[in-house]
Amino acid sequence: MRHRRPLALVCVSAALLSACGVLPGEGGGRHTVTVWLMRNSASADFLRRFTADFERTHKDIRLDIRIQDWTGIVDKVQTALKSDSVDAPDVIEVGNTQVPQYVEDGRLTDLTLESMRDWGKEHWLPGLAEPGSDDSRQYGIPWYAANRVVIYRKDLFRKAGITAPPKTRAQWLADTEKLDSGGDQGIYLAGQDWYTLSGFIWDEGGDLAQETDAQWKGALDSPAALRGMDFYRQLQSLGKGPVDADEEHPPQAQVFAGGQVAQIVAVPGLAQSIVQENPELKDEIGYFPVPGLTADHPGAVFTGGSDLVVPQNTDRPYDATAVVGALTGAKWDTDLARTMNYVPNKTTLAGAVAGEEGVAAMAAGAARGRATPHTPDWPAVEADNPIKGYMTKVLDGADPRTEARRASHRITELLAPDFG
Structure with a gap:
């Protein structure tokens, strides 16, 4: 049976293993650390190189990396966090906005001390770090990020x-x-691209929802959020994007490839699909960060990506933490970013991807990246998504304040079911 450990690790640094009384080779042979990573997060070659290097420098640990699919992963992780099985994971890659769901049940290891002492927490991308924290404790350790930029035709x-x-x-x-x-x-800007709208709202100083007196309430009706929506309305009108659909209906890559479209807002990787559809555009595609209110810095953007967590029920907390430290450290995080065209987890590592135009634009935006409201109930909002309906109504000419109040009330209901 797996033994539960205290939530906080007092001494978990790989550099301090000997001080903790865990010596390389102790117990005879290697200890297996099971790591769950998501499909396509890292290439097979990267994982081979990382594993060989890690096992060479940690002669008492053997890595067992198991690839998982995103479909159904939340339920699978929640089950694993409660498991006593010897096959349960010791390290798990999770989506950055998923961390609050797992923290809520108190089943993740508190890695705050390591974050502050050894892992350069002060330089982490905010869109990855903030969802991984709760009440000043750090549970999710930023691994890699991706966010939207403007893809344009030169x-x-x-x-x-x-x-x-x-x-x-x-x-x-x-x-x-x-x-x-x-x-x-x-x-080409679809009417229900609420991730892009979120950045404009954040730029204005607003938010999708805000916590007041321990209760979350929708905030689309704030003056700042309304200013963000008005900018979206102006920009969206300069194209033929459907007001009643999101960016995947139809896929905006196909629209960009097939017509005389000057710009879309998307992750740089979408350019690969565009070129596959229309090879003639290969040398005409460029990228720039979503502009901000002033030229001092790019606009705020939604940051997607992954954090690494250590389940509280692991019986190898020190070994698991050593794996997290290696994967998220400068050497391998930079290697992963270059291999997969990601944004590294720290602003100080942005130079590592400066040679790739699309990734460099993404990294510039990621420095001011944000994530969705930090509540485990947010998935209920995305499932119902009153933001999309609100956007369509405004773009169809409805009164923005009236529709914002209605959408905000619905968000409040979803985040606080007992709200009257």
Whole structure:
């Protein structure tokens, strides 16, 4: 049976194993550490190289890396966190916004001390670090990130006389108006792309929901959030994106590849699909960060990605923490970012991907990245998603304040079912 350990690890650094009384080779032979990673998060070659290096430098540990699918993963992880099986994982990769669900049951190891002492917590991307924390304790350790940028056609920018990508939202609107002429779409922006809307709301100082007196309430009706929605409305009108669908219906990569579309807001990796659809665009695709209110910094963006967690029920907490430290440390985190075109977990590592235009644009935006509201009940909002309906109604001409109040009330109901 697996033995439960105290929630906080007093001494878990790989560098301090001997001080903790856990010596390499102690107990005879290697200890197996089971690691769950998600499919396509890391290439097979990366995992081979990491495993060989880690086992060479940690001669008492053997890694057993098991690949998981995203479909059904929340239930599978929740089951594993309660398991006494010897096959239960010691380290788990989880989506950054999923961490609050697992923290709620008190089944993750508190890694705060390591985060502060050895892992450079002060430089972590906020969109990965914030969802991994709870009440000043760090449970999820940032691993890698991805976020939206503007993918654009260089030939259409030249045609419109635009010599450099915009750096402010005002200039972005002005440039997009120039691009939206002569049969071209200045931008293709679906009416229900709520992740992109979120960035505009955050830029204005608003949020999707806010916690007051230990209760979460929808916040789309705040003045700041309404300003973000108004900018979205102006930008979306400079193209032919459907107001009643999201960016996957139809897939915006197909729209960009098949028509005279100057810009879309998407992760850089989508360019691969665009070029597959239309190889002629291979040398005409460029990238820039979503512009901010001022030229001082890019706009806020939703940051997706993964954190690594250590279940509380592991019987190898020190070994598991050594694995987390290695995977998220500068050497291997940089290697992963270069291999997979990700954003590294720290702002100080952004230079590692500076040579790749799309990833460099993504890294610039990630420095001001955010995540969805930090509550384990947020998945209920995404399942019902009143934000999408709100956006469609506003873009169809409804009063923004009225619709924002309705959507905010629905968000409050979903986050606080007892709300009257």
